[in-house]
Amino acid sequence: MSENAGRLGRRLSRILLLLPYAIQHPGTTAGELSRKFQIPKNELINDLNLVFLCGLPGYGPGDLIDVEFQEDRIYIRMADYFSAPLRLTPGEALALYAGGQAIAELPAMEEADSLRRALVKLGKALGADLGRDEAAAIKVRLDNSPERHLQVLQRGLSEHKQVEIEYLSSSRTEATTRNIEPWGLVATLGRWYVVGLDHLSGEERMFRVDRIKTSRLTDAPAEPPAEFDAERYKGAFIGREDQTVVTIEISPQAARWFEDYYPVRAARDLPDGWREVELLSSGDRWGATLALRLGDQVRNVQPASVLEAARGFAEAIARRYN
Amino acid sequence: MRRIERLINLIAALLDSRRPMTAAEIRTRIAGYQTDNVEAFRRSFERDKAELREMGIPIEVVKDEDDVDAYIIPPKKYYMPDLDLQPDELAALRLAADAVLGVGDEATAGLRKLSLDAADDAMSAPHVVWGADVAAEQPLLGPLLSALLEKRPVAFDYESGDGKRSSRHLEPYSLVHRRGNWYLVGRDVDRDAVRSFKVSRIRSSITPDAGRYEVPQDFDPDAHTGVEPWELGEANDLKAKVRFDEKLAWWPQQNMPRLPLTDGPEGSVEVEMPVANLEALVSWAVGLGDSVEIVDPPEARRHMLDHLGPFLAAP
Structure with missing residues (x-):
């Protein structure tokens, strides 16, 4: 159009x-x-x-x-x-229905019952009478994010309190304890993340809820910003200034699925069918883990510090297998 | 006359008319079309039809008594049915519209239609601290949802995981969002089996196939999409045992509640996982670091060393 x-x-x-x-x-x-x-x-x-x-x-x-x-x-x-409005377009219905299904999963949402009732009515309006279950036509499944952590985080959000979490960051083997000031919850790439100010680093950070080991509501006050723009965190990405630009080359096989799962910032095809992709990593560890997960489907990992970190992880893991 | 006036006249006439109107009637009777140039009329009518259908206006084609194509907008399909949404339900949908990322404008437009009679304050935006990215801006979702709701079979070109492209004919049963991607689940007509297709791998537009279908009563969308990456593959009936050491023993307890867990040595926890794809299993385990070890089967352990090979110094 x-x-x-x-x-x-x-x-x-x-x-x-x-x-x-x-x-x-x-x-x-x-x-x-x-x-x-x-x-x-x-x-x-x-x-x-x-x-x-x-x-x-x-x-x-x-x-x-x-x-x-x-x-x-x-x-x-x-x-x-x-004298009556036009029915919903498929796009409008899908946006409301899918968004509603996603947030209906939040455990401590007061409006959850109202929302579920509304979605059933919406499903009927769509003519989605797929037998017993109107909801079967469109289904949003988020990975099981531990409800007890979501609950604590939601209380922290609504009461403006800091939450203490033990968190396993990517490629660390032990959870570290930190206080965060929760700003919002974002479901992206099929999982829930909490966004907030991390007192350990003093920075805005995004934490995967399934990587939280323990969570506890504290009495310390939190001061979330007046506006929370969830749109910024799509693709689990925070556009900070100090991130490492990681460049890797991925095989033709990996190129077929890679961009569905990772926030690729720039990409280009190489003459031999491989693809060069550029991503942002906070520090070297995330990029190193990503490269290591790809195994022989990745080559030419840049910068050298990321490659070095990946080699270190590989040695540590391989020790368990020799 | 401006085009928008002509479009309003077309909607009014086809919606109010008790019987379908042929193209000739539309050309001679509806203001904005009246012309003797049949070819020019045909071009603008085609363009207008496409535009209106894109907006969700159901212009249907039927044969009239002389077997000529005739057009009508069935009121039943045009008007928003009365959903009897209560104020609390509308408020909850307002939350959904504010939380959905990427397609918030469409969600809000839909909500307006649903809440035409609601008081203004029901529409005022609350302070929402959630966002849900459900990748709903993919352009093929609309046509797929329409087909699914009307139970009309579709055809499209699909690129499978191994890069092969083929033309598929499908009876769509369900759209499922999982791991940040949309999947279309339905009966693959040529294979006579329920299959799931990643919407982002559809490489053509969606074209309608003839006929109608029914969704089987026992259809369960979860049975076709609720799988982990390592469960999708060629390896048959493998069971892997994965050990999480003391530091990470909480991980499977929290995140893999449906799998059998047993206590392992030195405070570790072992989990038994059905596996059909060793590479996916190895890649997943690598992502959890050196607190995780695949204990069994031996071929998975060999696979791990091969996988790490490019990053290990030559012995």
Whole structure:
């Protein structure tokens, strides 16, 4: 769809939504419509003036949509066929349904029951009568993230308290204890992460909930930022300045799935079918573990410090097998 | 006349009309189309139909009594059914719309349709500290969901894990999001078996196949997607024993509750895992560091050393 067509589609969708509202609420005002549908008043008036020219074949006085302004009040008649909104598009339904299923898994969510009831109704509206289970048509499965940690983290979030966690960071073999100020919970790459200020490093960090060994709510206050923009943490990635740029070359086989699972920042195909990918790693350890997991499907690991770390890990693991 | 007016006229006419209208009727009767140039009409009508269908407006084609294609928008399929959503349920959906990442605008647009009558404060955004990235911006999900809900078979080109491309014919049963990816589960018509397809590996658009189908009563989407990477593969009926040393004994206790755990030497915990892919098992174990050791079978241990080979100094 061209950009222009996209704009036209959005405008038309908006008109097909505000008409039912105005028809059902005769005497509504431009101010109310503008607030409710979050569009500037002048655009709203343009929309209504446009509707005024449309209607049914014949296009006489009895066929055209009748828009009447009485001072500030708006009356729309002769458009009964537009008196109810258009059903959800598949994209709208999927966004609501999948998002709802994901957060319905949070254990300490007060609204969980309401949400589940709403999703069942939404499923019925979609016609998803797949036998006994309306929910079978779309299913969001997150890896089992320990509920007891999610619960503690949610309390920390709602009560603005620090949480003490024992955490196994990637490629460490022992969990380290730290206090974090939780800012938010983000489900990405199929798992829950907690985002927050890590007192151990003094930095903003993202922690995988399944790698938390223990969690405890403390009395120490937390000061989360006023706005939490979860969108920043898609792909389990925090755009900090001080990260290591890791470049590796991956085999044609690995290239087929790699970018579905790892936040690749840049990539290019090499003449022999391998692919060079660039990722960000906080420190060398994450990149080293990633390279090591790929085994002979990876070559040319850069920078040298990451390769060195990977060799160190390999030696340590191999000792158990010799 | 502007195109948007013509589109509104088309929707109004096809929605209000008691019987389907042929292209000739649309050309001569609907304002904005009226022209003697049949070819020019055909082009704009095709474009308009595609645009409206993309917005989710159900324009259907039926044969009229003279066997000519005729068009109608069935009111039942156009209008949002009354879901009788209670205020608390709408508020909960508001949370879902705010939490879903990447497609928040679409979720909000959908919510507006659902809450046309709700008081304004039901729509005001609460302070949400969750986000859920469900990769819902993939463009093929919409058409796949439509097909699935209408139970219409589909065809597409698919690239399997080994890089081979083939044309597939499927009766879609379910869309499952797992490990950050969407999978389409359904009956592969050519193979007459339920298969799962990663949506990101579909290499064509989705085209409809003829006919309708039913989803079997005993269909369970989890049975086809709830597997770990090491359970997918060619190796038959292998059982691996993996030991977590004292420092990491909590890991399987917390994260692998469905597998049999036993106490091992020196405070370790051993877990028995069904395995069909040794490489995936080895790669997973490497990611957990040197506190984890595959104890059994011997071929998995050899596989581990081979895997680490490129990173080990020559003896």
